[in-house]
Amino acid sequence: MIRWMTVLAGLLLAPAAGAELPMMTVSGDPGTGESYSLTIQALALMTVLTLLPAAVLAMTSFTRIIIVLSILRQALGTAQTPPNQVLLGLTLFLTAFIMTPTISAINADAVQPYLEGTLPADEAIKAAMAPMRQFMLSQTR
Secondary structure: OOHHHHHHHHHHHHHHHHOOOOOOOOOOOOOOOEEEEHHHHHHHHHHHHHHHHHHHHOOOHHEEEEEEEHHHHHOOOOOOOOOHHHHHHHHHHHHHHHHHHHHHHHOOOOHHHHHOOOOHHHHHHHHHHHHHHHHHHHHOO
16 A cells, blocks of 8 residues: 555656746846745745735725624624624625625726736736725725
């Protein structure tokens, strides 16, 4: 059994042992560049994936809605009815409903032109920031 596992591991790892993994290169000025190893790339990706849900929730009305529904539940005097999962489901639905015009504007103004190749990445990000900024400013006093 151990011999078969060793053979299987050898077959799976043999192509990777000879292949060189591509590195991420960041360049500020033309002709200069700095390469980052695969572990740094993985660390950066995991950091972004960890912080992304918090950023998305902070930029939508999710937090505001869940707070209002929690206060409403306390005001009705029901400690655990409806349960937290129901409140979170309602909140996600209402957040999607409220954010639909903003997401549609971002899709039409930034995502689709970028995917078609008519808009570079930095301009697409700027175009996506405008509807999001307008939504966030309308939520403040």
